[in-house]
Amino acid sequence: MCLSMVDKLDVRIPADAQLTPEFGKVYADTRGDPKYWHSSPYYGSTADLRPFGHEMILHMGLHHQKQGEKGHSHKVELIDTGMSTYSEWLAEIERVFEIPIAYRKSSTSRLQPQGVQQLEVMRIDLAADVPDIPVDWFRTHMRVLWKRRRAEIGEYMILSQGEGETLYFGKRPNCFRVYNKIAERKEQHKRLTRRTSPDAEILTFEEACHTSPDAILTRVERQIAGGKVPANIRTLSQLVNLPHFDPFVPVEILPRASLPSEQITTNCILTLAGKEVQRLVNEHGLHRARQLIRYMDPANASRNLKRLELFFEVKSPQTGVSREQLLAFYRKSVKAQLVA
Secondary structure (H helix, E strand, O other): OOOOOEEEEEEEEOOOOEEOHHHHHHHHHHOOOOOOOEOOOOEEEEEEOHHHOOOEEEEEEEOOOOOOOOOOOEEEEEOOHHHOOHHHHHHHHHHHEEOOOEEEEOOOOOEEEEOHHHOEEEEEEEEEEEEOOOHHHHHHHEEEOOOOOHHHOOOEEEEEEOOEEEEEEEEOOEEEEEEEHHHHHHHHHHHHHHHOOOOOOOOOHHHHHOOOOOOOEEEEEEEEOOOOOOHHHOEHHHHHHHHHOOOOOOEEEOOOOOOOOOOOOOOHHHHHHHHHHHHHHHHHOHHHHHHHHHHHOHHHHHHHHHHHHHHHOOOOOOOOOOHHHHHHHHHHHHHHHHHO
């Protein structure tokens, strides 16, 4: 299954951008038609443009005017960016909008061109696909390091749906997700099959997704949005920096060679506390177990975690993956996506 690692991309379109003549005609013919367009909490009108041959969702007319702009900006949500390339993203935007090529003076007084490549990235999802390691392994071996203030620790959730289980670390719009990619593809294949004409040839899952339905593939994904996109990847032109960007900086993964799960100390109370820690890790996952201990005694959280560190190691029959390997999976795929 050939998937790339920029899995979602939202881009801000400036207020002075004009619709292309081709799409302008489509917009004029369908504007106001509730079959295609509807209002949203943040934008005047929103439409899925796939029926018109554009792989995007378009949001027109931001309700709240952005500071420094004359008029109301728009947003483009590019769809299935994991199945397309950087050059295709630019071409898709240019099929809908004519981005003004403005010029500004830099600090060296040289004129710098701006156009589609200088559009602002509003949201980007970056991911690594890990073969042969199930979601449950990450539940007991992975945590995400957040700032220490209670309000910034974030949420941790486990959601089960169908065959898939998804781990959430943190709150949207900035969070991490770990989920079964094969299960997601199976659901997409089912929906595609239901929409296919009975007379048309239906591709099998293996033919459509180039992988076995029995394969194990876990996606570890970071969503970055809400004004938190780092400065070095904030515009489309800066996405060339993605191979050098590490989206997994806050991720911590236990060593693959885990210690035995039964730990005995000469301190009876510590041993009993350790058994409770191991129960929490097995039931709720590594991240949530540490979070619960912090909530129980915030004033002494760091000291307690240090004393109990020995018991956070979980015996696992699977080899697992390291943070360095996770980053390598991401970088290999994103390089191919940008070059293509």
